[in-house]
Amino acid sequence: MERKPEQKPADTIAAIATAPGRGGVGIVRISGASLTRFALELTGRQPKPRHAGFVRFRGADGVEIDEGLLLYFPAPNSFTGEDVIELQGHGGPVVMRMLLARCIELGARMAQPGEFSRRAFLNGRMDLAQAEAVADLIEASTEAAARSAVRSLSGSFSERINTLRDEIIDLRMLVEATLDFPEEEIDFLVAAKAFERLAKVRDQLERIRQGARQGALLREGLHLVLVGAPNVGKSSLLNALTGEQRAIVTEIAGTTRDALRETIQIGGIPLHVVDTAGLRESDDPVERIGMERTWAEVARADVILRLVDARTGEIDEDRIIDAALPDSVVRLRVVNKIDLIGTPADRIETEAGVEIHLSARRGDGVELLREEILRIAGWYADDDDVVLARERHLNALARASTHLDRATEWLDAMDSFELFAEELRLAQEALGEITGVFTPDDLLGVIFSRFCIGK
Numbered sequence: 001m002e003r004k005p006e007q008k009p010a011d012t013i014a015a016i017a018t019a020p021g022r023g024g025v026g027i028v029r030i031s032g033a034s035l036t037r038f039a040l041e042l043t044g045r046q047p048k049p050r051h052a053g054f055v056r057f058r059g060a061d062g063v064e065i066d067e068g069l070l071l072y073f074p075a076p077n078s079f080t081g082e083d084v085i086e087l088q089g090h091g092g093p094v095v096m097r098m099l100l101a102r103c104i105e106l107g108a109r110m111a112q113p114g115e116f117s118r119r120a121f122l123n124g125r126m127d128l129a130q131a132e133a134v135a136d137l138i139e140a141s142t143e144a145a146a147r148s149a150v151r152s153l154s155g156s157f158s159e160r161i162n163t164l165r166d167e168i169i170d171l172r173m174l175v176e177a178t179l180d181f182p183e184e185e186i187d188f189l190v191a192a193k194a195f196e197r198l199a200k201v202r203d204q205l206e207r208i209r210q211g212a213r214q215g216a217l218l219r220e221g222l223h224l225v226l227v228g229a230p231n232v233g234k235s236s237l238l239n240a241l242t243g244e245q246r247a248i249v250t251e252i253a254g255t256t257r258d259a260l261r262e263t264i265q266i267g268g269i270p271l272h273v274v275d276t277a278g279l280r281e282s283d284d285p286v287e288r289i290g291m292e293r294t295w296a297e298v299a300r301a302d303v304i305l306r307l308v309d310a311r312t313g314e315i316d317e318d319r320i321i322d323a324a325l326p327d328s329v330v331r332l333r334v335v336n337k338i339d340l341i342g343t344p345a346d347r348i349e350t351e352a353g354v355e356i357h358l359s360a361r362r363g364d365g366v367e368l369l370r371e372e373i374l375r376i377a378g379w380y381a382d383d384d385d386v387v388l389a390r391e392r393h394l395n396a397l398a399r400a401s402t403h404l405d406r407a408t409e410w411l412d413a414m415d416s417f418e419l420f421a422e423e424l425r426l427a428q429e430a431l432g433e434i435t436g437v438f439t440p441d442d443l444l445g446v447i448f449s450r451f452c453i454g455k
Contacts, residue, residue, distance in 0.1 A: 012038075013119075014103040015111035016096045023091030025068075028099045030108055031116055035083040039070060041106050047072035047085070057087060059102055066095050080116055081123025121436060128436030129158045129393070136219065136388045144268030145218040148388040157387045158435050160208055167201050168428045175421045198411060202404050209397045212389035214379065219388055221263070221270030222377055225297045227325070228307030229317050233336040236360035237307065238262060238275040241370075266370045269379055274301075295324075303330045303376055305369075310337045310357065330376055334369065336360050347372065396433045403427035 012032025018025070030038060039047040043055040049072055057065045068089035078084040087099055104110070117131045133152035140146035151157065174194060226234040242262050260275040276294035298304060304325060308318055325331060335357045338345065345365025346357045356372055358365025387393070407423035410416055 012108040013111035013115055014100060014108035015116070016100055017086070018091060018096070020093065022093065026089055026091035026096045028087040028089075028096060028103060029111075029116065030085040030087070030103055031078075031080045031082045031111075031119060032108065033075070033083060035072070035085050038085055038103070038106055038108075039072060042087070042102065043070060045070075049074050052088075057089060057099055057102070059098075060105060065098050065102060066090055076123070076125075079125065080119040081125045082119060126153075127155075127158050129161070129434055130155060131436075132390060133157075133388065140388075141221070141263070141270045142218065142265050142268050144386070145270075145388060148215055148218055148386050152388055160204075161431050161434050164201060164204055164208070165428055165431045167197070167204075168424055168431070171197055171201070172421055172424045172428065175417055175424070195411065198404070198408060202401075202408065205397065205401055205404060208387070209394075209401065211387045212394055212397055215387040215389040216391075216394060217269050217377055217379060218386065219390070221272055222373070223272045223274070223300055223302045224305055224373070225274045225294075225301040225303075226276060226305045226307060227294065227298060227321065229309075229315075229321065232307045232309050233360045234275050234307055235260075237305070237334065237336065237366075238273055240360045240363055240366045241271075241273055267374050267379055269374070269377060271373065298325065298329070301329050303332060303373065305334050306331050307334045307336050310335045310341050310343065332356065332369075332372060332376065334358065339364065393434055396430045400427045400430035403430065 012030065012035070014028060014030045017027040017029040036046060039045065042057050044058065045053070045055060047053065047070055052069045052071050054067070055070045056067045059065055066089040068087065071086045071088070073079070073084040073086075075082045089095055089099060100110075114135070117126075117134050120126050121128055121131045130153055133149050137146060137149035137153060140149050171194065226237060228234055238260065242264050262273050262275075264271050264273060274297045276297055306322070306325070308314055331353070333353065333355045335355055337359060338357050339359040339362050343357065345359070345368060347368050348355045348357065354372060356365060356369045358369060360366065389397075403423045403426040407420050407427065410420035410423065
């Protein structure tokens with residue numbers, strides 16, 4: 001039986017809904033039951049539903065706090081499903097705090113992070129995946145991520161999950177209807193095309209998982225660390241990737257002493273690129289600290305861009321570095337400074353893997369490197385399938401896939417249809433966690449606590 005977390009009687013909450021700092025407009029948002037009294041106390045007027053009215057906001061003593069617009073959205077047709085009022089005034093922090101304090105005087109309390117979105121979920125205004133998309137849209141660092149978040153907010157992701165759940169439920173009903181007639185089970189399931197329907201469900205789930213993995217890239221990006229001996233061109237490559245002179249470049253080995261981080265975009269994916277100190281034996285205490293930080297960055301890397309000087313090729317110093325790098329991290333060899341030996345930019349496949357030959361100083365081959373990074377990430381630009389997935393979504397999809405695999409094994413064996421039906425039920429519940437159908441209250445607390453106040 002499907003369930004949502006229990007809804008408790010809601011008190012009135014208020015928060016500043018605009019970002020901290022000064023701006024032309026600031027908004028205080030209020031949500032609760034029967035808020036016309038709030039509007040009357042604040043402005044001396046009864047609000048008109050869904051009309052923006054110019055008003056003067058007043059304190060308890062009648063003194064004017066500010067002037068601006070008041071918008072009133074009666075329940076249930078509001079963001080939270082409760083009465084909602086927005087006070088739009090001048091965006092100074094002092095004015096906003098005064099308006100918020102006045103709301104507290106009138107009986108509201110400060111909203112917790114994500115509490116407006118949580119109420120919208122509990123009141124059925126959106127499901128859990130849509131509520132999370134609100135935060136994802138605010139935090140989007142690329143245009144592709146923002147587009148994906150908007151699609152999830154509109155219900156595209158939830159619709160795909162719900163369609164898949166409905167198909168699993170239909171299969172469950174089909175199987176459970178035959179359990180009392182074991183002599184007819186197999187013939188009935190064959191006639192009902194249970195095998196084909198289960199295969200279709202698995203294919204649909206795998207497509208959703210692929211889109212979710214793409215979305216995880218959009219959310220988190222890749223952590224790329226430039227590693228190599230001193231003066232191999234790491235800082236020049238960082239500058240070439242960013243398109244700006246972000247790192248100091250000199251002919252003196254050991255110029256970079258500390259990790260320099262920059263976030264760029266390639267194909268809509270955020271890449272967190274770290275230029276590090278060159279690795280070599282050194283008695284210089286500052287340089288040794290820099291190398292320690294290099295190894296700390298390597299431990300966090302998703303991809304290591306392993307730079308080698310084209311003039312010397314791999315030398316003993318490079319082999320020592322390679323032996324110390326973790327095998328668990330993807331490694332891409334970049335042969336830099338080809339302009340100094342007169343060879344062209346190229347992508348070369350070797351027994352050890354792919355090599356990109358380039359000149360960071362001149363920019364030759366940098367586009368080849370960008371394309372190879374996208375290939376390593378497994379990125380494809382099919383916007384319609386991309387879902388800005390969170391870790392819990394990926395986990396739920398993985399569990400649903402596992403249960404469907406087991407269900408397939410039971411069905412193929414033509415044995416124990418009770419266990420076949422049970423695996424279908426578990427797959428259905430795993431998918432239900434994504435939209436919040438089976439989500440426990442304690443998990444809701446964790447999810448919404450990560451939202452900003454006012455959302």
